[in-house]
Amino acid sequence: MGKQQIPLKTTATRFIRAVKLFMTSDVGGRAGFLLGCLIALFGGISALNVVSSFVGRHFMTAIADRQTAEFVHQAIFYASVFVASTIASVTARFVEERLALLWRQFLTRRAIGLYMADGTFYRLGIQGKISHPDQRIAEDVKAFTTTTLSFLLMLLSSMLTVFTFSSVLWLISPLLFFTAVIYAALGSFMTILLGRPLIKLNYNQLDSEAGFRSGLIRVRENAESIMAEGSEQRHANRLLRQFDDLAANFRRIISINRNVGFFTTGYNWMIQILPVVLIAPAFMRGDMEFGVITQSAAAFAMLVGAFSFIVAQFNSISNFATVVARISSLLDAIEEARTSANPGIEFAETHGSLSYENLTLTSPAGGALLKDLSIRLPADTRVIITGEGDDASVALFRATAGLSTSGNGRIIIPPREEIRFLGQRAYCGPGTLRQILTSQKRSMEETDEQVLVLLRKLGVVHPLVSGDLDSEQDWPTLLSPREQRLVAIASALIAAPSYILFEKADSIFGHELSTEILKLLAERGIACVNFAEPDAPRAAYDIVIEYHSDGSWTRIDRKAEA
Numbered sequence: 001m002g003k004q005q006i007p008l009k010t011t012a013t014r015f016i017r018a019v020k021l022f023m024t025s026d027v028g029g030r031a032g033f034l035l036g037c038l039i040a041l042f043g044g045i046s047a048l049n050v051v052s053s054f055v056g057r058h059f060m061t062a063i064a065d066r067q068t069a070e071f072v073h074q075a076i077f078y079a080s081v082f083v084a085s086t087i088a089s090v091t092a093r094f095v096e097e098r099l100a101l102l103w104r105q106f107l108t109r110r111a112i113g114l115y116m117a118d119g120t121f122y123r124l125g126i127q128g129k130i131s132h133p134d135q136r137i138a139e140d141v142k143a144f145t146t147t148t149l150s151f152l153l154m155l156l157s158s159m160l161t162v163f164t165f166s167s168v169l170w171l172i173s174p175l176l177f178f179t180a181v182i183y184a185a186l187g188s189f190m191t192i193l194l195g196r197p198l199i200k201l202n203y204n205q206l207d208s209e210a211g212f213r214s215g216l217i218r219v220r221e222n223a224e225s226i227m228a229e230g231s232e233q234r235h236a237n238r239l240l241r242q243f244d245d246l247a248a249n250f251r252r253i254i255s256i257n258r259n260v261g262f263f264t265t266g267y268n269w270m271i272q273i274l275p276v277v278l279i280a281p282a283f284m285r286g287d288m289e290f291g292v293i294t295q296s297a298a299a300f301a302m303l304v305g306a307f308s309f310i311v312a313q314f315n316s317i318s319n320f321a322t323v324v325a326r327i328s329s330l331l332d333a334i335e336e337a338r339t340s341a342n343p344g345i346e347f348a349e350t351h352g353s354l355s356y357e358n359l360t361l362t363s364p365a366g367g368a369l370l371k372d373l374s375i376r377l378p379a380d381t382r383v384i385i386t387g388e389g390d391d392a393s394v395a396l397f398r399a400t401a402g403l404s405t406s407g408n409g410r411i412i413i414p415p416r417e418e419i420r421f422l423g424q425r426a427y428c429g430p431g432t433l434r435q436i437l438t439s440q441k442r443s444m445e446e447t448d449e450q451v452l453v454l455l456r457k458l459g460v461v462h463p464l465v466s467g468d469l470d471s472e473q474d475w476p477t478l479l480s481p482r483e484q485r486l487v488a489i490a491s492a493l494i495a496a497p498s499y500i501l502f503e504k505a506d507s508i509f510g511h512e513l514s515t516e517i518l519k520l521l522a523e524r525g526i527a528c529v530n531f532a533e534p535d536a537p538r539a540a541y542d543i544v545i546e547y548h549s550d551g552s553w554t555r556i557d558r559k560a561e562a
Contacts, residue, residue: 015148015324021110022103034099038153041092046160048085053168053298055081060294096149103145111137114334119402123337130333132210137330140206140323147320165303172296176278180303183274187267195260201253202322208246215239275300344408345399349415352379354400354499354529359409360551361395368551369395373409375545375555379498379527382518382540386532387547390504397423397503397531418498424508426488428475436475437491454493457520458486459513482508493520499527506536515540 023031055078062070115121115137124133169177219226219235226235275297345359355376361369369392377383385393399405400413401421413419428436437451448469460483479487485508492500500521506514514530518540521528530536538544544556 018107018144018327019148022106025106027102027106031099031102034095034102037095038092038099039156041088041095042153042157043160045085045088045092046157046164048081048088049161049302050164050168052078052081052085053165053302056294056298092153096153100146100149103149104142107141107145108137111141111330114331120334120337122403124333130329131207132214133330133333135206135210135213136326140326140330143320143323144327147323151320161302165299169296169299169303172299173279173282176275176296176300177303179274179278180300183270184304187264190263191260194263195256198253198256198260199321199325201249201256203325204249205246205253206322206326208242208249212239212242212246215242271301271304272297344406346410347402348410348412350412351414351418352498353412353414354419354527355412357410357412359396359399359407359411361392361399361405361407363391363395364406370407370547370553371551373553377499377527377529377543380525381527381542382522383527383529383543383545384532384536384538384541385529385545385547386534386536386538387553388534388549390533392547392551393531393533394503397421397501400501414498417495420492420495420497420500421503422485422488422492422500422505423503425481426485428479428484428487430472430474430476432470432472433475433487434469436487437469437494451490451494454490455487457516458490460486460490485509489517493524493526496524496526499529502528502530502532504533504536505530507533511537 022028025031055074059071059074059078062074115124115133121133124130130136166177169180215235215238219239226232276293279293279296353376356373359373360371361373363369373396385396387393395405395407399407400411401423433451451469460479475487476484505517509517518528530541542557545553546556547553
């Protein structure tokens with residue numbers, strides 16, 4: 001999967017829009033209050049730094065002049081400033097972290113809402129245009145909110161420092177002021193020149209780390225199959241290749257960091273020497289007090305530090321640029337996926353109706369699987385769709401469920417809460433049985449005992465399913481695939497939708513259990529559509545839709561025959 005290069009203008013637009021969305025959201029009021037507190041606190045910290053520079057100046061002068069009373073007075077004043085600075089700094093850090101958490105909660109909820117809506121997560125997977133969206137939502141959103149806020153506050157702090165210490169340094173020596181500006185400008189230019197490749201390398205590193213971690217997770221989730229097949233070495237070799245790519249990219253990052261480190265370390269050491277070298281001659285001539293040297297060194301370091309934001313934070317800036325680019329590409333992919341649902345098949349929603357209008361489905365090779373299917377499947381009936389081969393029934397099930405299928409025509413389905421799709425594979429997910437069995441939009445009307453009886457009737461006999469419905473478990477590892485499918489059927493029966501659509505019910509559950517399931521559906525007045533294999537029994541169904549190898553189809557109404 002190729003790495004995407006996001007235009008700077010697009011990235012900046014995304015960044016500004018993310019900030020605007022947050023500040024105008026329903027939590028924008030709280031965010032604005034916290035941001036206002038931060039600005040006030042940083043303003044106070046900057047003012048205390050200026051006060052501290054003058055107190056330090058008088059403190060050192062008192063030591064040089066051996067003025068004991070003045071020394072004690074300035075020492076008490078110095079300690080008071082330190083206490084006030086500590087309180088302001090710790091409070092600012094606390095408010096900053098609360099604001100970052102609030103922003104992360106907002107963006108994560110929004111990202112998950114977009115990702116999980118209208119099958120977007122599914123289409124992102126089949127399009128394959130973006131790697132590891134899970135990491136981008138979990139890790140990159142966290143890094144984006146935390147780092148953005150830190151940078152904004154550091155920028156604010158730098159601006160306040162420039163505003164307050166420029167006058168201090170100018171009063172001491174205009175030459176020192178111009179030296180600080182020129183030195184910081186040259187340092188920023190050289191840091192950007194040396195470290196620019198880090199942005200692309202960090203982007204690749206995040207993808208490599210995510211790919212390696214995903215490989216390990218897949219091995220854990222499929223441990224039984226890998227063990228049975230004896231394919232441990234093949235998977236181990238693949239994991240090692242992924243790690244070798246990861247390590248090679250990280251070696252390049254280390255090399256760039258080494259070059260940047262040589263420059264920035266020397267640059268920071270020189271900040272301590274330059275002001276003393278420039279001011280010391282004036283002290284030696286008797287034009288300045290000794291305390292001015294320490295004040296000028298501190299003021300020079302503060303001002304150069306403020307001007308050298310890029311030098312001091314370049315590694316963080318390169319990582320931040322990578323995170324913004326990754327989130328930007330995720331949002332682009334989500335928008336594309338939301339507008340690229342099956343363009344050839346039109347979907348419409350109507351309460352209590354499932355029908356197909358002029359629906360034609362084709363195989364990946366282009367051959368016709370079904371031609372001009374136009375039929376309405378009434379509620380409270382049992383329908384089986386079968387014929388020569390099972391490609392057509394599988395394709396029709398996938399098309400009805402909104403999964404990627406080639407074709408054209410129109411499918412009219414009930415709203416999502418009125419229809420359930422039960423494919424060959426089921427995934428319960430971790431949680432409690434009550435959460436799995438209960439629809440999000442409907443509370444469970446059955447008692448716990450009725451639910452447990454239903455599960456036993458369907459053949460779910462796992463010990464952990466025989467008692468507490470509120471026990472938190474990792475069900476995909478505890479239940480077999482068959483048991484997970486049975487739990488999915490129980491969930492559908494409890495939800496009582498208008499329609500339940502099965503994919504190859506007889507081959508999965510067997511004829512006897514399939515017949516029992518049909519009876520349970522009939523008792524609850526739920527329509528059943530079984531997209532079955534060719535040799536599936538038809539006696540228990542009211543309507544048979546039979547398709548043929550040329551794509552034609554016929555409808556057999558068994559109620560009318562009876």
